[in-house]
Amino acid sequence: MELESAMRERRSIRGFLDKAVSRETLEEIIALANRAPSSMNTQPWHLHVMTGDPLEAVRNGNAERMLAGIPPVREISAHAAYEGPHRERQIEIAVQLFEAMGIERHDQEMRQDWVMRGFRQFDAPVSIVVCLDKSLVNDTIGHFDLGALTYGLTLAAWSKGLGCVINGQGIMQSPVVRENAKIPDDQVIMTCVAMGWPDDTFKANSVVSRRRPVDNLTRFIGFND
């Protein structure tokens, strides 16, 4: 697949077929993503690819803790609440997703069901836990490096017909992930990527999120025009 069409057409996939992804395919995707640039080629990333019973245990553990009202426990700091234009864009994509899924604004039950899907990793057959070397946790350049790797995972998966969503909800109860994935003590859990074969009948999978026009986010300096 052409890089341009992969970049243009990729979107988050949140509904998956009940079909396994082979280890060989996952290795190919990871080998591609592993070509991501990193500061001074430090490659400070580690991936833990989960499926089967361990992933089921994470789904259940996440859901139980969230339903019990246990506040999120992450290993990296997270924003409290988005404001201003960030909040507006957050609402815009939520509205798009809820409209596609037929979830009414005041339907608390369906909204809760949607949130729980996230904690269940959208029932994807695979979840890739993305970790950073703990020694670099306070180094924002390291976070940048992991962002590059993670986007690479999503593009590489897309190029093979797979879909995924970077899923912060999946690691909101990080102790559950740490225990079931047996994450080494010298690594910090940054995020996870839910991955599988897209279910084309799942309405939210066709949602195309909006982007600002280039001239809204860019200034050109020193050009003559």
Ligand SMILES: Cc1cc2nc3c(=O)[nH]c(=O)nc-3n(C[C@H](O)[C@H](O)[C@H](O)COP(=O)(O)O)c2cc1C
């Ligand atoms: C760091 C990060 C965390 C995310 N966490 C979630 C999540 O918890 N749940 C979810 O449904 N989508 C999550 N997403 C996906 C974003 O909502 C999505 O990328 C954004 O709305 C743009 O849509 P697109 O990926 O379809 O272009 C996350 C994306 C990133 C980069």
